[in-house]
Amino acid sequence: MDNNFTDLAAPGVRALQPYQPGKPVAELEREYGIHDAVKLASNENPYGPSSLAIAAAGQALQDISRYPEGSGYLLTERLAGKHQVSSECITLGNGSNDVLDLVARVFLTPDHEAVYSQYAFAVYPIVVQAAGALPQVAAAHDGSHGPAYGHDLAAMSKLIGSNTRLVFIANPNNPTGTWLNSDELQAFIAGLPGHVMVVVDEAYFEYVDYLQYPDTSGWLERYPNLIVTRTFSKAYGLAGLRVGYSLSHPDVAGLLNRVRQPFNVNQPAQAAALAALDDYAHIEETVRGNHQGRQQLAAGLERLGLSYIESAGNFIAFETARPGMDVYHDLLQEGMIVRPLANYGMPYHLRVTVGLEEENRRFLEALERVLS
Numbered sequence: 348m349d350n351n352f353t354d355l356a357a358p359g360v361r362a363l364q365p366y367q368p369g370k371p372v373a374e375l376e377r378e379y380g381i382h383d384a385v386k387l388a389s390n391e392n393p394y395g396p397s398s399l400a401i402a403a404a405g406q407a408l409q410d411i412s413r414y415p416e417g418s419g420y421l422l423t424e425r426l427a428g429k430h431q432v433s434s435e436c437i438t439l440g441n442g443s444n445d446v447l448d449l450v451a452r453v454f455l456t457p458d459h460e461a462v463y464s465q466y467a468f469a470v471y472p473i474v475v476q477a478a479g480a481l482p483q484v485a486a487a488h489d490g491s492h493g494p495a496y497g498h499d500l501a502a503m504s505k506l507i508g509s510n511t512r513l514v515f516i517a518n519p520n521n522p523t524g525t526w527l528n529s530d531e532l533q534a535f536i537a538g539l540p541g542h543v544m545v546v547v548d549e550a551y552f553e554y555v556d557y558l559q560y561p562d563t564s565g566w567l568e569r570y571p572n573l574i575v576t577r578t579f580s581k582a583y584g585l586a587g588l589r590v591g592y593s594l595s596h597p598d599v600a601g602l603l604n605r606v607r608q609p610f611n612v613n614q615p616a617q618a619a620a621l622a623a624l625d626d627y628a629h630i631e632e633t634v635r636g637n638h639q640g641r642q643q644l645a646a647g648l649e650r651l652g653l654s655y656i657e658s659a660g661n662f663i664a665f666e667t668a669r670p671g672m673d674v675y676h677d678l679l680q681e682g683m684i685v686r687p688l689a690n691y692g693m694p695y696h697l698r699v700t701v702g703l704e705e706e707n708r709r710f711l712e713a714l715e716r717v718l719s
């Protein structure tokens with residue numbers, strides 16, 4: 348029998364391209380027979396996790412013959428305290444991607460539309476199309492009325508209609524690093540019709556040091572249609588454990604909980620996240636190091652005559668005269684893994700994650716060699 352499984356798949360799934368993760372160091376070293384490769388491709392924390400988190404996860408390993416605490420009680424209570432909301436507002440996810448998927452499954456059907464920006468985080472199209480809904484992609488700023496490549500909220504507003512159920516906003520956005528300030532974001536959310544939910548994805552929240560950058564977790568009472576997502580994968584350095592969460596109206600959290608898989612966050616991950624929240628020194632060191640490293644990278648890119656997009660996150664997107672994919676492959680030969688952005692519709696851009704000082708230096712040297 349000749350099965351064409353693709354024809355059997357749901358239409359939204361048929362049109363999808365799988366998410367492309369950054370290449371792991373071990374894979375590059377195996378393929379190229381090299382050692383000491385550097386990965387600056389997935390916006391991970393180069394300082395690693397808090398030692399408190401490692402100890403807590405290790406302790407929790409003793410109990411892995413048991414199912415995790417399904418409600419994530421301790422972590423949820425701690426997060427509620429941190430954000431000064433009721434614990435009923437919190438939904439835990441296997442990474443914040445999991446929560447983005449839950450939101451799409453709850454609010455989208457093939458009769459509905461979701462709005463997001465050109466160059467927005469790659470998981471939005473995946474969860475929208477997997478739900479069978481129609482993506483409405485707003486052109487990003489071209490630089491004349493706002494930061495080039497950044498979300499254009501006016502353009503996004505124009506795409507909102509009676510079938511719209513969801514809007515995704517990444518603040519700051521990955522891969523561009525662009526961000527929205529408090530006033531413009533608030534005006535946008537306040538102007539949304541009642542049938543539209545808005546997700547503000549704050550995966551890089553801890554890194555942002557601009558005064559006008561909002562903490563939208565404080566806006567929940569004002570805007571019941573707001574869902575804020577956060578993650579432990581970035582500044583907290585726990586990407587491998589997969590913990591994220593959302594803050595929302597309790598009724599929305601109740602709906603997310605209906606489709607959430609039981610035990611979606613494992614016990615070592617819950618324990619590590621809980622401990623990480625108490626290690627303020629680790630976050631401070633991470634954020635300080637990122638600030639310096641981002642300046643180091645920006646200065647190095649300028650020295651090489653390359654233009655880059657000003658970033659509020661732990662990464663920088665920069666432009667090359669040659670196709671980014673070619674530069675990416677040349678950098679792999681140098682043992683340097685970054686991210687080409689062709690799949691974001693930015694064929695001449697690459698994104699580099701801010702690493703340790705030494706890693707940033709090695710990246711800039713390798714880049715200079717492959718571009719010369």
Ligand SMILES: Cc1ncc(COP(=O)(O)O)c(C=O)c1O
Pocket residue numbers: 389390441442443444445468517519520521548550577578579580586589590591
């Ligand atoms: C903007 C944005 N949102 C969400 C995520 C998802 O992260 P995680 O699922 O690890 O929490 C990422 C990861 O790269 C991201 O860049």
